Amino acid sequence: MNTQSNAMPNAPLEAQAVTNAAVAATRPLYWSIRRELWENRSLYIAPLTIASLFLVGFLISTIQQMPKMRATLVDPAQQRAAIHMPYDVAAFVLLLTAFFTGAFYCLDALYGERRDRSVLFWKSLPVSDLTAVLAKACIPLAVLPLFAFVVILATQFVIFLLSTAFALGNGFSAVALWAQLPLWKMWISLLCAIVASALWYAPIYGWLLLVSSFVRRGVFLSAVLPPFAIGVVEKIAFNTHYFADMMTFRLTGWYSQAFAPLAPGAASPADPLAQLTLGRFLSRPELWIGLAITVIFLALAVQLRRSREPI
Amino acid sequence: MTVIEAHGLRKTFGKTIALDGVDLRVEEGRILGLIGLNGAGKTTALNTILGLTQYQGELKVLGRNPWTERKQLMRDVCFIADVAVLPRWMRVSQALDYVAGVHPRFDCAKAEGFLAKTTIRRESKVRELSKGMVAQLHLALVMAIDAKLLVLDEPTLGLDILYRKQFYDSLLNDYYDRNRTIIVTTHQVEDVQHILTDLMFINRGRIVLSCSMEEYESRYQEVMVHPEQIGAARALKPLYERQALGRNIFLFDGVDHQQLAALGDARTPSIADLFIAVVGNHSGETQGAAR
Numbered sequence: 001m002n003t004q005s006n007a008m009p010n011a012p013l014e015a016q017a018v019t020n021a022a023v024a025a026t027r028p029l030y031w032s033i034r035r036e037l038w039e040n041r042s043l044y045i046a047p048l049t050i051a052s053l054f055l056v057g058f059l060i061s062t063i064q065q066m067p068k069m070r071a072t073l074v075d076p077a078q079q080r081a082a083i084h085m086p087y088d089v090a091a092f093v094l095l096l097t098a099f100f101t102g103a104f105y106c107l108d109a110l111y112g113e114r115r116d117r118s119v120l121f122w123k124s125l126p127v128s129d130l131t132a133v134l135a136k137a138c139i140p141l142a143v144l145p146l147f148a149f150v151v152i153l154a155t156q157f158v159i160f161l162l163s164t165a166f167a168l169g170n171g172f173s174a175v176a177l178w179a180q181l182p183l184w185k186m187w188i189s190l191l192c193a194i195v196a197s198a199l200w201y202a203p204i205y206g207w208l209l210l211v212s213s214f215v216r217r218g219v220f221l222s223a224v225l226p227p228f229a230i231g232v233v234e235k236i237a238f239n240t241h242y243f244a245d246m247m248t249f250r251l252t253g254w255y256s257q258a259f260a261p262l263a264p265g266a267a268s269p270a271d272p273l274a275q276l277t278l279g280r281f282l283s284r285p286e287l288w289i290g291l292a293i294t295v296i297f298l299a300l301a302v303q304l305r306r307s308r309e310p311i
Numbered sequence: 312m313t314v315i316e317a318h319g320l321r322k323t324f325g326k327t328i329a330l331d332g333v334d335l336r337v338e339e340g341r342i343l344g345l346i347g348l349n350g351a352g353k354t355t356a357l358n359t360i361l362g363l364t365q366y367q368g369e370l371k372v373l374g375r376n377p378w379t380e381r382k383q384l385m386r387d388v389c390f391i392a393d394v395a396v397l398p399r400w401m402r403v404s405q406a407l408d409y410v411a412g413v414h415p416r417f418d419c420a421k422a423e424g425f426l427a428k429t430t431i432r433r434e435s436k437v438r439e440l441s442k443g444m445v446a447q448l449h450l451a452l453v454m455a456i457d458a459k460l461l462v463l464d465e466p467t468l469g470l471d472i473l474y475r476k477q478f479y480d481s482l483l484n485d486y487y488d489r490n491r492t493i494i495v496t497t498h499q500v501e502d503v504q505h506i507l508t509d510l511m512f513i514n515r516g517r518i519v520l521s522c523s524m525e526e527y528e529s530r531y532q533e534v535m536v537h538p539e540q541i542g543a544a545r546a547l548k549p550l551y552e553r554q555a556l557g558r559n560i561f562l563f564d565g566v567d568h569q570q571l572a573a574l575g576d577a578r579t580p581s582i583a584d585l586f587i588a589v590v591g592n593h594s595g596e597t598q599g600a601a602r
Contacts (some may be wrong), residue, residue, distance in 0.1 A: 024415070031412035039400050120400035121449075123363065127384040127413050307365070 028127045032135030034144065040105055041093055043139065050097045051090075051155045058086050058159060062166055083163070083180045090155045091190055095197060098148035102201075106208035107219045109136040110305055115130030117310040129305045133209065137298055140205040144197040152190060155184075182272065189272040193257060196281055199252030203290040208296030213304040216311055249286065257281040312339040314460055314492045315360060317366040322355050322516075329355040330366070337509070338385065339459075342493045344503050346586055347513035353496045354392075356513065357464050360494070361390055373459060374501035386416060389453050390462035394469055399438040403431055403448060410452050418485045422455035425485065443474035450478060456488045461486070463495040464581050467502065472510070475502050500582040514590045532563045533580035540574045547571075552587030564590045 005236035037043060110133070111159060113119040160181065167177045211223040231244040260274075281287065318337040319343035321328070323584045325369060329352050336342055359366040362377035370377060371492045375384050383537055397406065403426070411419045426433070438443055453461065467475045483506050487493065497503055510527055512520040522530065536544045536559050545552075547570070561572060562580055571577045578589075 031409055034412070035401075035405070035409050038402075038405055039398065113398075116399060117393065117396045120392040120396040121398065124361075124385065124390045124392065125410065125413050126382055126415070127502075128382040291358045309363075 024150070027208060029135055029138075032127060032132055033138055035142070036109075036135060036139050039137075040108075041099055042145060043105060044147060046101045047097050047144075051094060051151050054093055054155060055089055055158055055162075058090075059162060064164065080180050083177065086159050087156050088184060089191070090159060091152050094152045094155065094286055095147055095194065098141075098144045099197070099201060102144045102205060105139055105144075106136070107207050107212050107223060109139075109209060110213040110301060111215065111219050114308060114310045119310055120295075129302050131300055133213075133302045136209060137205065141198055142201060142229055145194045149191060149194050152194075153187060156186070185272045189276060192276055192278060193255070194223045196254045196258040196278075199287060200250070200290065202294040203297065204250065205296035206301075210297045211300045213301040214308060225267075250290070253284070253286060254281070257284050257287075258308045312370075313337070315370075315372050315494075317359075317368065317370045320359060321368055321569060322352075322354070322359060324365060328516050332357070332368070332512075333516070333518055335518065336512075337492060337494065339492055340437040340489045341508045342487065342495070342506055343509040343511060344498045344500070344507040344582070344583045345494060345496045345511050345513060346500055346582065347496070348590065352516040353513055354464055355516075357390070357392070357462055357494065357496065359390075360389065361462060364543055366546075386414075387459045388462065389450055389456050389458040389460070390464065391466045392462075392464045394466060395442055395444055397449055401435070401437050402433070403410050403435050403437070404433045406437070406448065406452060407433075410456070414456055416457040417452075418455045418457065422451050425451035425454060425481070428481075446470055446474060446478060452480065454481070459491060461491065462491045463493065463497075464503075466495070467499065475499060479503060479506055493601050500586065504582050512586060512589055520575050520585075520589050527585075528579050530565050530568065531580050531585055532568060533584060534561050534563065534575050534577045535559075536561055536573050536575040544574050547568055551584075551591075553587075 007130045021104075067195065113122060164174050166179060167174050208223055212219055212222075215222040227243075229245055231241070231247065234240055258276065258278060258279050313336060315335060315337040318335055320330050320335065321381045322330040322335040331352075333356060335356075344354065345353050346446075346460035352584065358364040359370060360372055360377060362372075365378055372384060373387050377384055401409075407419055409423055410417050410422075424450070429444065429451070430439060431444050431448055431451075437448070440448065450466070467478050472537065479502055482493070484593065487506075495503055495507075507524055509523050510520070511518055511540075531550075538559070541559055544559070544561045545565050547561075547563060547587070551562040553560050562584060
């Protein structure tokens, strides 16, 4: 570093020092995230597998249903719903996959390294517990959503190509099909959904990381039983279900708040962005309380990683 | 420069006392062997030095508080805690990349140089390596870090004699340069006897013996006493007396060497023998008394 600084003229020296400091601060985080990806290949294998399976299923069902569709879909709204369905289902299935992948990743993230004693190696390097836990939290909160977004985009694009090919092969107008698919708007809407769900689920990931940082065995049960028990006790003691409702809202709330509900049986609107209600989502106190709780959970996980010994 | 300085270091786990007021001072450039039975407090002592556990009392490592300044400390301190703690899924090349990425003082070329002397391939995963090779890899990583203090906690446990010998040979030849400080704990004391500059016995959370190896050689003598001299030997108040092959062997502390030579064959005792003499009598109480 010294030789580098000496070679530089004096003026940018300070700027360079600042850059160096910034690089020095983020390098351990960057490498910690990379090593999480090396270790947990399921993080990208799972979404890719599900996406491929979905495409195979889509291909088969389209081949089977194409002749029927020609006969039945005369109503434009119905037609639009039929065209949109595979895009929405693909997005939904892959978001769900990302959620489960992230949840199981979190459960093992701080537990596995204690179980195989590799934590003794990680701790022998100048990476703070804060950096290590943040890197692990970044996986479900940033890396997986981003990856899910890319995979969904790719999947939807393949669906787009396949359905265009089928439309042409069966005498439909490709232009009419494309007119039903405002891809850019769909993708903006998708991006909002992914960001909203990641933020909304943050306390869940935080809780799983926290459990993973202190239990000695039975991570899954330790994570799932306490909330379940609270719900059951509340039901028996007071015959109410506030806690259960809270948990349900935590699982589904991002969708019901960030997107306007559709009337039963109604098709999705022609403009996907019309359904977005980001203002409502951002003004939900549950969102901000959830994020505050996430910070508390992660701070506790950092403390526990510091003091816990290998199992 | 003092690398480690501890006064009244205490650590308890519930009711068990793991460290019971340890005073410790390690100067730069020393190779200290910390010898103790299982549960004597060795690992706890090292963990406090490495900032892995909280403690009571005063402790400074390279002038820092290891618990509160752990991250900064780990730039200058390196450790191998236990054998084969390298993550099993990692590839050798990934281990090199990762350490190079997070450690500002890691010299990747140096590590590759060490690895070139072994049969470890860069694309192998740690799980595919033998236990001895994992130890070699870990040592290569650690030796390529320009650290001031290296702590080795049972780094060769369960390795065969060839790997053990190689391990300590490369440590001494390729790493140690008289400015670096090394602390090592091991049960295979015969492996390290010739490389240590200082020796410390720990028992039930206390330091029961602490001396430099020069002092060790001048103070301690083991004499295989001629049968007719046994009375005279006992009169010199030996530290310990044992029988081997029908001969009586006495261990003396601080008795004039010429006086001892008259009693029989005198030599420097092995660390293991001295350890038994100093600690062995209480071993029954020690086991399980602390962790």
